[in-house]
Amino acid sequence: MPLTPFPSLFPALPELFLICAAMALLMVGAFRGEGSARLVSWLAVLALVVTIGLVVVVGPARQVGLNGLFITDGFAFFMKVLVLIGSALSIVMSMGYNEREGIARFEFPVLILLATLGMLMMISAHDLISLYIGLELQSLALYVCAAFKRDSVASTEAGLKYFVLGALSSGMLLYGCSLIYGFSGTTSFDQLAQSFAAGQASTGIIVGIVFVSVGLAFKCSAVPFHMWTPDVYQGAPTPVTAFFSIAPKVAAVALFIRFLVEPFGGLAGEWRQIIQFIAIASMLLGAFAAINQRNIKRLMAYSSIGHVGYALIGLAAGTEDGITGVLIYMAIYIFMNVGTFAVILSMRRNGKMVEGIDELAGLGKTQPAMALALGIFMFSMAGIPPLAGFFSKLYVFMAAINAGLVPLAIIGVVSSVVGAFYYLRIVKLMYFDEPTGVFDRPIGREIQAVLIVAATVVMLFFIVPAPLVSGAGAAAASLFPG
């Protein structure tokens, strides 16, 4: 009996660094006490940037490590960079808010680092076990984040609600995993892929896939498992909401793609209809339910539900260009969302945060630059060219038509017109209505920087779209070997 060789750790280098960094920062925070929040936050951002560097060092080549539990490939490379960018921007945006609201604790950036670590694990999962471990690490950190503002009833409620529903969904996911294991005898994605390459599977496997899909749909807040989203988004502290709407969403979509395409690519005919239904339901609900929202965080919750629906169109196509479309969608989505939340974070009047959409009235007069940026994000989310949001929709619709899913594409574009209504309403408030008051200034240098970066990317993406598109294409190709 030969000894099991020590597993190669090189593919997991970014994750190993990140966990060490999180521990170290916890120490820094614990020893330096309460005043260290800003320092720890910046160090956390630094750690995330270094992690991006390490992801680049590991590279986009396909490597399986940790005895087959862990994989890095072009897809993981792309998604990890997205998640890390999203997390870093979230921490940058959170600092000013946390200080003003009196919740500037060093645990916050550490929690985000841990959640990010979970996301990286999810993206690199190559086995049902590592899938679940990554997902839980992420979720537990996020539950705490949602309830981070302990004195606020809404925040506590949001955390509790997220925890209870999240635990339920994790249970379903785990049950699905056990079914898959029970009916196939393995948890390894490679072996599952070999077993089902022919496209034949027993009912037990299908039921297992459905249960896991339910759990994943919950994590990326797709209809009909979206119910937690508006409440949690509204109740959680705004930087947490911003974080929720960016990094975990990307990670969950990435896991969704990896889970369906890699081990069960052969069964695409079986799961495609589930994804189609989820995509249609999410797009329609995201479009119609948002119309009557008066709270901007709630509105963004529905908006994010809709965007997940559009992204899932690409997964429903199940083809290489479909996945390319999803990747492009998520990349652009990050920038639109980060920018929008940067504006929401600066909606402060007389020292208090305001969240009503009507508070934006007349922003075009009182703060023209911010209004211009938010206007760009809104038109972009509505998918109007030449802004970036148009390209994200373009590719998923292209993939859908290429895969013959014309009805899905038609429902998609029609719901995008409905969705355009509420995005336009924000533009209307800012530019057509008279101001009711002004927001506090200054808005903070970090927020300003994030806003400028995001607006520039969204506005000028059309000039050089090729790098992102070819990068996403290469990432998607790694999921479809041969």
Next chain:
Amino acid sequence: MSSFPILSLATFLPLIGAAFILILRGAPDIVARNARWIALWTSLITCVLSLFLWAGFDPATPEFQFVEHADWLPAFSIAYHMGIDGISLFFVLLSTFLTVLCVGASWVSITVRVKEYMVAFLVLETLMVGMFCALDLILFYMFFEGVLIPMFLIIGIWGGPRRVYASFKFFLYTLLGSVLMLLAILAIYVQTGTTDLPTAMAYDFPVGLQKWLFLAFFASFAVKVPMWPVHTWLPDAHVEAPTAGSVILAGVLLKMGGYGFVRFSLPMFPVATEYFTPLIFTLSIVAIIYTSLVALAQEDMKKLIAYSSVAHMGIVTLGIFTVTEEGLQGAVLQMLSHGIVSSALFLVVGVVYDRLHTRDIARYGGLADNMPKYAFVFMAFMLASVGLPGTSGFVGEFLVLLGTFQVNTWAAFLATTGTILSAAYMLYLYRRVVFGKITREDVRRMLDLSPREIAIFAPLIVLVLWMGIYPASFLKPMQASVANLIERVESAQKAAHLETVPRVAVR
């Protein structure tokens, strides 16, 4: 063919002007003044630049000229491909020309947020010119749809009391039409592997697919034209938009639909064109007669002209779908003529609106007494709109009716009644506003045209007469392109007929 990227320059020059305006800082009135001047100069230079296009244009060839080609999204073989032929040439000129007038017409009537206003118009100019030059479907779509953003803001920020309703209606209506076209473009991409327009124009799509694609493009262009019954956004948008906004709407944005039919629907879907011609004829005839009758009953000057636009554009769609040389040339000329005449009429309304701040026809009357120059200008454009021989309106309508007569006598007959109705409502409008006795003191106190206003109207009158008296300078450059287009459509239709069982011509 020069290697100098004159089309790109003409397209993106306004953006440079807009950027300059954006960085203006200082006291509000100085910023406003500088913004006006920068906008005027930028649009003037662009206009002159586009005249070089006309001068350098070779009318002998139907090929695209001044072509520019650059990789943009090589992974999807989507390219930055620009070029113009005899059909698009004049639309480019129309766009650049009208933008100058719009800046001039907004000189004193726009007093709030002048900076943003001028930026919006310059961005709009870029998008319009780019749209008429684009030779790639995705590129075209970007310009086509991008127009919505500045127009939405122009109507919504500087518009009248019901501006919010009008701007939303305009935006969502046209967006719904265009997204279907986007799907059709993607379907074309999937079918042909490219979005390059010249390639797609020569590609023979399967007949079944052609019909669906045609309908998707039709959804977009019919809203833009607008054809009856999807025209209802237009009166609202026109009435609420500021004067210059109405001018651009009537002058250029409506032409995007007609241009789309000529550029895309006809050459790409010739068989479907034939199949749907009866439908389009019917809709056009209904538009001509019905909206003319509606125009007769209007109390609001802008609304009346808006409805007359729908009727005139009905003549355009009729002409396009005759697919005869006369019909197509007439349709394009009618679009140009309408672009100038209806823009001029909106400016005419704007003149009195600036003074009295009402568009209610009943509030005026007897303007011939105290505003003789105004009465003359109004008359010139009113007669051009009616289609009096010697004006631009006549040539276009006549050619279209000539073409229609060859294809369908009844359609020609009914369309002709429309021109009679148009004389009725325009003359009625003119009588109520200009003739009669002045009964109100504020009307009596109105001043006649200022030199600035005369400077705006003079080139328009010259153009109207030029197109009416010597249309050859406009028809000649488009002849080769139109003939080429007709040949493409007819040969494709013939090929399709040979494939299937020969049908009895229903016409």
